[in-house]
Amino acid sequence: MVNSNHGASDEPERASLTRRQWLALGGSATMAGLAGCGGSNPDDPDVTMSGTPDDASGSNGKNGTPVTTELHMRAPVSWQPSKANINPFTDTKNTEFWMDNMWWESLVWPNAKGEPMYFLADEINIKGSGCEVEIKLNDEYTWWDGTPVTAQDFRTAAVISDYKASYGPENTDDSWEVADKHTIKHHLAGPANPSLQKTASPYYTVPAKHDYFKSWLDKYEDAGGQSAVEKVTKELTSTTITLNDLTEKGLGCGLWKPKQLSPTNAVHEKYEDHPRADWTNLKTFNWHLISEKQKAIQALNAGQLDMGDKTINQAKSNGNVDVFNQFGTSSIVKLAMNWNNEHLARRPVRRAIAYLMDHDELVKVIKSTQGLNYKPRDTVTGMSASTGNQWTSKSFQNKLIDYGRTSKPEKAKQVLKDAGYTKDGDVWAGPDGSRVEGLTYLTPPWTIYETIGKYLSPKLKEFGFGNELIIPSSSGFWKRWTDTHDFDMVNWFSKTSHPASAYSTVSVAGLGKFDEVVNVTEPSGDCSVDRRTPDLSRSRSKKLNQPIRPKFPKNVGQTGNGGAKQTLYPVKWGNIMSQTQSTKEVKDLTKKLMWYTNWQVPHIGFYDETRVYWGNQNKFDFPTGDDTGHSEKAKNEHFTNAIEFLLKGHVSAKTK
Template sequence: MNIVYDSFAEFNDNTKGFEPALAKKWTVNGDMMTVSLRKQTWHNGDQVTANDVVVQYRLAKYEGDLVWNYLDAVTAKDDSTVQFKLIGELNPTVIKRYILPTRVHAPAYVFKEYLNKIENASEGDERDKAIANLLNYAREKPTGNGPYKVDKTTNSKFELSVYKDHPWADDISVKNYEFKYASGNQDRWASLSSGNIDGYGSTYVPPDVYKSLPDSIREVNFTQYADFALVFNHDDEDFGKRKVRQALAHIIDRKTVANNVGPRTRKPIKVPTGTSPFATKKYLPSSVVDSLNKYETNEEKATKLLQEAGYSKEGNKWVRGDGKPLKAPIKVDSGLSDYVSGVQTIVPQLKSFGIQAELKTIEGVSLSKQIRNSDFRLQGDSWGEWNESYPFFDYRSAFVSQDMVEWRNLPDQVTVPWPPENPNGEKKVKPSKMVIELSETTSKEKQQKLLGQLAWIYNITLPKLQMSERMDQAWINEKDWDVPSNDEDVMGVRFPAFWAVKTGAISPK
């Protein structure tokens, strides 16, 4: 709960910067990031110290936290100063996005014993057992450090009150807070419709329910910088072919798909760059973006691409070189109703073009096992790094992540027209290497060049076919509260029911 625990800083979608919280300042100089903690105590009265942070990070190393791909060591310079020794001079935007959202969850003494056992254990079974003991440990009474402390818990709710020694305590107008249990979206929608709730964080509300909400319920939207995509098995005998993927991109009407996935909350991807429309505009070279294939619906182009890939049309059906029909079974998690709607929209579009498409809904756990075993041909899933506006994370997800490389069999090296914008030949490139270079360069000029190259490669090879971008919905009931307008800076942190309350921006009428 982000009102019980403070992060170093919170990202603000309105300003596109970080808002200080537990950290009062931070710097990145060379191969060192330094975070200075403000004076703050745990809810038991103990001081929050740099050593608390050090223990948490050292434990995270054994839990496989990706941040340790970029860290050499984490140490306490003094009680209020944490030093993150980097593996070298790194892209400061990347390292800040990794470290600043950190929530410090416990005083050092809570987990110090576990850390000592792990670090003193020999490699192999002894260390694995020590790590397993850590992962299985459940604290009965966690101690927070945020502006609200937990007073009481029941099966139906958490009761919280302002922690009087928190630095923001005097500014907070909402002295008591309740988290009520909701069994699912139906419960949440009923609470909003009746006006019996003051706010929700991320809660999807369909158009029909939205129309029934009282006038006092205000919606606050946050771009999630990710959403629905058609995902390919790159080892597949059909969809492992680049021209087949490109043909599908020209067949599928992304605008219709986006509208059916979420009529009020989705926007179609106009140009598949592998990152969000915001990041495309802010970070990618415009000259590269202007030269990319928009993959507008065009049956002539799709036909030409399939023919060049060795397929032909017999009657109204596309067939492979061996005479067998081109089939497109698309698996999707049955519990993701919006993604199911997306696949339900894609299937008839492909069928109309002559491809034997089929929707296959599968329970989530079973589908995850199948994906890990590469037991799929096409999947309705997601693209991008949720809630992350800097494109490095999208390209890391697309070109480096385990689920793409090992489960979806993305090749490490591809041949593409080169250079971007005005190619005069072809070149073998390794996008995963470029992603690593992007994380390691401090030159903004080189960062932009690498981002342009990655967008170019993504647009040509289509690791995934982006369909839509999602807007997250948060809710505030203004009936009893004075709430800032949505465009004010304080409303740009996820989510107003938490951040705007704990910073004192929301007050009783």
């Protein structure tokens, strides 16, 4: 769902903020909120997890001869391997954000439910009061030239990133220490919430082979002054590293090595010295470059594709493949609204849209066009149903304003009339006579998001909210979404596996992007939860023009403006949720933030996301999500992307 230069967040990479700024927004634990990742069990007291599964996943072929040693998949649309720059530090990658995990191994990665999947890391231990994180690496991983992957490789990646983002580690408030060959310590300025820290985004970073990148580290360390550091950064980020370089120079450490590249196919071979090599009996992975959907369907019908997650309807009606895994996630897809528009800045207009939405009908449309069963939403909460149920009670949720799963046009009309709106012909007009028309409704060029836009846009027009649906190119979308903010409404998504993610203040994938208006203050230095109320340079966000400290009712469920009020402190509360060791404190703040979202309606969730994967089960064994006999850590890896099933050794051929 992202283009080559953007990850799972709506904002640029964290290099755009200094580490000091990140810490002012909740420390490294808050970084997990940006990517929408965190522990999914609020009562989990365990702060130490091992990454070594108790067994291998899938059939590894030891009991027979595999019926095939090759697997065929469709590659990301429009990806061109001959033009791929694999430099981990470049700002102009032309690969999907997750493709780093094709050729390298991250320390840890969150699955679709926010649970940790351990790869290069074997253990992540939170020490003392929470300001030291000890990361023990699995000592069986090697680079493709046979040399071991070490803690020094990871520290090199982290320190180069510090120079690139903050002009050097001395300008950051955390630090990285190599304790021994396979142990690295991450020293934090503030405590880490154990559930969040298990999947904190600094640990998604892939290692940089020290022997290769040491020269760049030396250049940084020899540079004198900011301009000299910028010069090194420019040189580093403009350097191209190709897929061939990865293989020839031994710069990769993943399970699959690029072997042969062509305009139509990227062939990979298994790296036999990978610690998971014996998890799968496959030898070759063929990644077919098929840009057009119709051609992909033709390839599927011709039996040329063995596994995938698109064209679900065609897969279900195809005799060669069948669905092997489907599961709910913590993600919601939503409509975010730009408060720079005079009408969308008014709560009654946003509420009218919430009442107008027919979630039951929308999921039926998506099922008929995409073959996906999504769970409709009951009301506006800012969280998926599963995560909301973990952190708040049903009795609390029942007090919230009920916008409904089905359309309530009369309710929508009433809230508008109560706010002074009248119908001017076919269009609503505000109290000052300004007509609600010409709204720009932006959606990224992703199939399901386009389906949502084509469904909702005419519904809004029919109701009296004139709008134009805009579906630009991928690059055109990102420019409008991140740079110009030239839209009134946009289809987006939010990962809500933890309240600090759902109500993140560093991304409109959460509550809102408020970091740019926070005046950064020094960390307290005593490893205590940051409970300070930050100073703001302005009262509204630069993106979407949202108020940062509005008043909202104390009485949960009231629709009017009367009664006792409370003030929203989103950054302060986000810091606390990211750092506290108290489950009760997180639950208490979650209720405040859920009620505020329900009352204010900064965005409207469409549905709770479900992932569905299909494959040729006559030839292959796939993870089903309910496998028995596997360790919990291996099961965690069954709730992730289809490509990761293959990358991490979970797919094997049947044997004979």
